[in-house]
Amino acid sequence: MKVISVKFKESGRAYYFDPGTLQPQTGEYVVVETARGVECGEVVRAAHELPSGGAPREIKPVLRMADGVDIRRMRQNRADERAAFRLCEERIAAHKLQMKLVDAEYTLDRNKLVFYFTADNRVDFRDLVKDLAGQFHTRIELRQIGVRDESKMLGGLGVCGQPFCCSRFLKNFQPVSIKMAKEQGLSLNPAKISGACGRLMCCLGYEQKSYEYLNAITPQPGSVVRTPDGEGTVLEANVVSGTLKVRSVESLAPKLYKRSECTYLRGGKRAPIQPDPEED
Structure with a gap:
């Protein structure tokens, strides 16, 4: 198509x-x-x-x-939206409503003016709608959105230096949990794993399946494994690089081994699964 x-x-x-x-x-x-x-x-x-x-x-x-009329009307609408936004903010303050205005949009034919806002609780804005309808003489719609939707509409730059994923290509928001950050070995400091919207960063979900698989095939710290130098205990595991820091029975100094060089014997939180045959 x-x-x-x-x-x-x-x-x-x-x-x-x-x-x-x-x-x-x-x-x-x-x-x-x-x-x-x-x-x-x-x-x-x-x-x-x-x-x-x-x-x-x-x-x-x-x-x-x-045509030219449509384009001129569109550009005029954009200018009028900014004025409508300012006036709506004034009316919100006059009605003493606990809501934050995010954006205003006219349809091309100006049959409808939509105001987007965020609020912690439900807001009774019926009087505000009547007030705005009297000001703009068109159909008024107030639409409450979430903080993620606010970031999506306004756009901006993330901590990675790239434009927000939500305003660039994400179609729908997928659930993101603190468990994902734990499995990926990230700091659990909210300031480091939260986006501009204050919620967990959407990108935590991008590689989650890969991390789940790598964690599943990697012996966990505390596991006893057989290495080319004999048996030893896993002290640290780097699932991305596929390396294990192992302290052998014969030597107190730990040594790094590739995951493929080690055979799980016992111990740890759980036994690893066998990796896919295609994996190097």
Whole structure:
């Protein structure tokens, strides 16, 4: 299936759309229908084949190529969104609501103005909606989002120096637990394993399956193994490099061995499983 990639914000994620008989090129603008309504976005990748299994459940079609009126309206909407954001912040303060405004978005036809916010608890914003509807004379929607969604919308740089994964390519947030950090041998200091959103970093899940496998085939500290120099006790295990620090019965000085050089005998928290035959 051929699709095009469209962005609606400079720091936002690209979405797939079906170009149909149209042939939009990179840098051109198209009008599409999204969950928020009719939107105008920039084509960041022209028509290309979508890999097998990489298609979302539903790919919506491109409505038409954007003309000069659409592009001017889109740019005007972006400017008006900033003004709407400031006014909404003022009205939130006037109503004394415990909520943090994150973003404001007009649909292309200006039939709806969506405000995104975060809050620790449920917020009764019915009076605020009436107030805003009187100010903007359009349909108002207030949508509460989580702190991860906030980071995804606003974007930024992670501790790795790269743009946030969530705003760059992640489609859905996967569960991340402190157990993953333990299995990967990372510091459990929250400041070192948390992202800008304050939650555990999504990237902890990227290599989790690999770490689970490597931990499973590696003798744990306390295990007794047979080495080329005789029996010894594992003091440390580096699952990534595949090395074991072993202290033998004959010598008090520990020595490094490759995992493949050691045969598990007994002890440790658990016995390791046999590695895959393809592993070196």
